[in-house]
Amino acid sequence: MSLQSLVEQTVQGLGLDLVEIERSAGGLLRITIDLPWMPEHAALPEQFVTIEDCEKVTRQLQYALEVDGIDYNRLEVSSPGIDRLLRHGNDFLRFVGEEVDITLKEPIGPNESSIAANRKKFRGTLEQTDSGWQIVWSDAPPVKPGQRVSKKKAPPPLQALGFVLDEVREARLAPVVDFKGRRKPAAANPAQEQPRPENDAQDTE
Numbered sequence: 001m002s003l004q005s006l007v008e009q010t011v012q013g014l015g016l017d018l019v020e021i022e023r024s025a026g027g028l029l030r031i032t033i034d035l036p037w038m039p040e041h042a043a044l045p046e047q048f049v050t051i052e053d054c055e056k057v058t059r060q061l062q063y064a065l066e067v068d069g070i071d072y073n074r075l076e077v078s079s080p081g082i083d084r085l086l087r088h089g090n091d092f093l094r095f096v097g098e099e100v101d102i103t104l105k106e107p108i109g110p111n112e113s114s115i116a117a118n119r120k121k122f123r124g125t126l127e128q129t130d131s132g133w134q135i136v137w138s139d140a141p142p143v144k145p146g147q148r149v150s151k152k153k154a155p156p157p158l159q160a161l162g163f164v165l166d167e168v169r170e171a172r173l174a175p176v177v178d179f180k181g182r183r184k185p186a187a188a189n190p191a192q193e194q195p196r197p198e199n200d201a202q203d204t205e
């Protein structure tokens with residue numbers, strides 16, 4: 001079984017959602033998890049991954065990885081950060097209206113707009129459309145902290161790019177920090193990091 005399939009099966013078996021798998025220098029295997037989200041739950045108060053959730057996944061993964069002979073030195077299980085990966089349709093629905101970074105698989109190609117034909121990366125507001133999705137942005141320079149903006153000044157023109165999920169190589173929440181408070185209450189980012197067990201894979205205490 002592939003690492004992706006093994007981790008996804010283990011995480012989902014515990015009632016959680018796999019967000020991302022990363023391998024880093026020094027043999028670190030980093031797993032990011034979240035609570036499942038459904039559109040019908042959008043109006044409910046948002047719940048977040050707890051340290052207990054991370055510990056539970058860590059224990060189960062240590063056993064599963066050992067059984068399948070997956071090589072790693074350290075295992076870290078945590079909740080998503082401010083640059084959260086968007087993996088599937090529910091993620092896009094969940095974060096409509098948020099600022100995101102989109103990387104396309106292929107450049108957009110010839111077009112009638114002012115967007116460069118070889119451009120693949122975009123940052124803007126995620127919106128849902130009748131045909132799929134679009135990202136909306138302005139190429140005007142951002143307003144600097146403390147800078148005054150005249151109310152009489154016309155707002156900068158907006159640009160929009162429509163896309164479908166199959167065209168996206170990677171999508172993430174833009175790591176924008178607002179010291180007056182982020183767009184939504186930020187989740188805590190508990191992490192449970194454990195070295196690879198050297199003997200009994202089930203003994204994680």
